[in-house]
Amino acid sequence: MDPISVSIGLGIFAAGGGLGWWLSHTNAAMEELSDGMVLLQEAQASTSALMGKRIDAIDGSINKLVTGFEGVRAAHPQLDGTILAFEALNGDSDSLAALETLIASIEIDADHKTSPLMDAGPAKLVISLIETIDDMSTLNPIDSRKVALIALETGRIIRAQELLFQSYQDLPGDDLTLSILEHCSILSGDIIQQRHWLEARLLLNPDNPELLRSHAHLLANLGDHGAEKDVKRLEALGLDTAADRSLLSGLRDRAGARSEALEAIESALAEDPSRSDDWCKRGEILFALNEMPKALESADNCLELDRQNGNAWAIRANILSQSHGRSSEALKAAIHAVALDAGGCELIMLKSDLLEAAGEIEKSDIALEKSLGRNPNDGQLRAAIVGRRLMEGRHTEAWNILNATPETVIHADIFVVEGRMNLAKADHLRDGSGITDQSLLADAATSFEEALAIDRESGIAWLGLARVQRLLGQTEKAEETLTRARRLMDDEDPSAAAESALLALDKGDLELATQHIDAASIRGEGAIMSYVRGNIAARKGHLKNALTHFNEALESDHLHVRARLNRCSLHMGLNNAQAALDDANTLLEIAPGLGLAKLRRAEANMMQSQWTHARDDLEEIVATAPHHHHALTQLAACYIAMERPEKAEAPLNEALRLEPNHTDAWHQRGLLYLDWGREDSALADFEAAVRCNGDHLDARLHIAAIHHGGNRFDQALGAWRGVLSIDADNAVARRRLEECEMAIATM
Structure with missing residues (x-):
């Protein structure tokens, strides 16, 4: 291998080794970096979780703080209003809502005398808001009045009056608003407006003595003789003072400077x-x-x-x-x-x-x-004509004239005469049951009250109302009302004294009744005087004397229904059945619907054993007034007398259902059961009659006789003694008592 190849191989080997070392070293660094990143991520996650918890805690605290602050604002409307007002003045909130919130702290019954209405700071904010708000028509009447008070407190009388007018229109019956309006008129020197608002207050509280005095003095300063009316009302209420009487004297002197x-x-x-x-x-x-x-x-x-x-x-x-x-x-x-x-x-x-x-x-x-x-629109004239027809007994004509009154005619005299007509109607339709009488009298009371709503100085209206209250058995109210009537009526008018006598009579004070009627008679005699004297004599048990007085009353006024009714009852008490029958017939000619007269006629016929006539009248009464327990009892008595006992039990049961304390019904049913041989049932009914009225002699006699006949001498002894406690001269009871004592002694 040549050197070049060897060099190249060695170079390639060296480069591969260097690259491997670099890759190994880089891989270790990357692994180390990866481990660091993992640790960093874990640290970041832990930190994030911790931060999240801390942020959640802060958020919860802030929410609690906001909730608590909202609670503080809700509990302190003035604070809440202050904040809203600042926001509103900066254009960040509704000015009207801020104003409503800010005045919420003012008491609902605050008026122009309340001081201070609110703290100085919030009050300034209210004024600032008032200046920025043009339309406050959406405020409720209470808030309108509160804002007006703030305006008034700062001398903004015109703005205060505008807001008060708004409140008055929405809530015209609010005396508080009227009193502030009256105060505004005083501040502005407007006497006419002052009078207007004062009279509006008097319409709501016609007997308020302070308002009456203020009104009287205002009218006196204006030279208006209507001030006398206010002082007279104070006098009628019994609340007049020396100053009031002095004012009245001055008014009369001023009005009476005729010389x-x-x-x-x-x-x-x-x-x-x-x-x-x-x-x-x-x-x-x-x-x-x-x-x-x-x-x-x-x-x-x-x-x-x-x-x-x-x-x-x-x-x-x-x-x-x-x-x-x-x-x-x-x-x-x-x-x-x-x-x-x-x-x-x-x-x-x-x-x-x-x-x-x-x-x-x-x-x-x-x-x-x-x-x-x-x-046709003269209410006084129409009332006078109706009253004339009423006195003449021409009731149908009177009602026709009264009912033809135009709707636009509102006069106290019209309502007074309507009340009198309703009283006469009650007199002509009475049935003696109480229920019918009350409903008729309620109409009269309404009429007199409407008259007084127009003229509270109408003495005749107070007198009429007192009479209604007396007839309804409301003696305490009647006495108070009558006192007011007497203070308002002319001393020469005997009507109030006569009514006082009748009220005293109803209360059982015969001496006081006599004093009142004697005082009334000084001013002249008449039918009403004789009628009252007749009632007093009858209550004293002087029947013949009472009869004389009722005769005198009817000579003066032959249409006097109550006098004739009372005379009819007296005739029956004196066993003069025919005279009673004559009076009853006359009454039914005068007042065909008078159920009480029909009842008296039936009872007079019963006294004469005219059972068929009596039954017919009683059946008519019961058909008209099925609640009339006395008529039912008398009807049963007729059936028994006519030998129709099977028809008597049902009316008696109904009478006792309607009035469990009706003595005569128990007694009649006892007689019925006795006739049927049901002694135990009869005895129970007679005993019930005695429980209702311990002085019922006939019931006691029957109880004693039943026990005596059954040989129950111990019980009979006590029963006969009960009879003698009522009638000490009863010969039968005394003889039977001796028999009982002898029987008990030999037992």
Whole structure:
């Protein structure tokens, strides 16, 4: 082998060896690097996991911090609102939402007297928000009022009023808003608005003494005589003070300075006696001063100058109607006055009275119809005519006139007369069951309450409500209401005193009832006086005296339903069945629907053994009022008397179901069972009757007789003694008692 080949081979061997060494060394380095990378990856993974845990912990802490902060904001609306306000002012949040949140800390019953409403810082933010918000119409009425209070506190009265108006429109019955509006009107010096808001508050709280005093003083400062109405209401409530009475005295002095006015008028007439209006004014002043001759002279002087002066004719009519023997002149004057639309409702009714007094009853009615036709919206006139028809017993006509009232006519007198009509309706439809009577009286109460909603100084409305409350058995309410009526009504009106007597009678105080009716009679006698005296005498057990009084009442007013009903009952108590029957028949002619009169007629017929007639009336009553337990009991008594006992048990069972304490029903059923030979059942019913009324003599007699007949002498002995405790002179009971004692002694 040549040297060149050897060299080449050696070179190739050396190069291969070097390459192998390099590859081996490189492989070791790569393995070492791979191991390092694995270690590095493991370290990185561990570090990443650790970082993840730390980040999760930080995230949880942040969430807890945010949640806690949200809780703090929720618990402190002012803080929350402060943050939202800053965001809103920077344009990053809703300004209205921020405002609502910020004012949430203000108390819901805060008003213009509350100070401070909120801290100074949040209050400034509220003002800043108010300045940036143009439309706050979406605020609820409470929030509108709160924002208004902040505005008011910072002197922004106009903005406060705008927000309060908004609140009032959404919540018109809120007294708090009204009181702040009233305060705003005082600050702005607007007396008219002050009066408006004060009267709006009085509509919500008509008997609030502070509001009444504020209103009275405001009206007095305005020279409005309506202030007297407020003081009178305080007087009616029994809450008037010396200052209130002083104000009332001043008002009356101011209103009653007629002497100065009279001097001025007479001075003017001395200079120029040809002024008819001055003569008329002089006549009005003199009439008010009760100087009738001079007033008539002035009216005549006026009419000599001006025959078409209606007020002068009205003065003349009023004066002559009070003068004996001059009614025809008064009628002519009244006709002139009404024709000239003078004198109002008073002259229209006077003209009607004078026509009736002259025997022109038909013309009187026609005159009223024509006047009402010309003045259909005159509530006072319509009420007066309805009241006239009511007094005349022309109830159908009265209801027709009342029901024809236009819907636009809202007058206290209309509701008062409606209440009176409902009371009369109750009197004409009573059945004595209590249930029917209550529903009828409830209508009357509603009418009087509506009248008082319009005019709380209507004494007659309070009197009517008191009467309803008394008839419903609400004696405490009736006494309070009646006290208010007496304070408002004229001292010369005996109605309140008569009602007081009836209330005292219902409470069992006969002495007080007598005192009230004696006081009322000083102002004149009448049907109501005799009626009350009759009730007092009847309650005292003086039946004949009571009968005399009821006779007097019916002589004065033959349409007095309650007086005739009471007289009917008295006749029955005096065993005068025919007289009772006559009264019952008369009542049914006056009021065909009067169930109580029909019941009295049935009972009067029962007294005369007219069982068929009695049964017919009682069946009609039960058909109309199936809840009438007394009528059911009396119907059963009729069946028993007519020897139809099989028809008696069902009505008695129904009566006892309706009224388990009805003594007569137990007694009647006991008689029925006794007639059937069912002594045990009869005895149980008689004992139930005695439990209901321990003084029921007949039931005790039957109990004693049953025990005696069954030879149960021990029980009979006690029963006969019970009879004698009620009727000590009962000969049968005394004889039977001796028999029991002898029987027991020989046993």
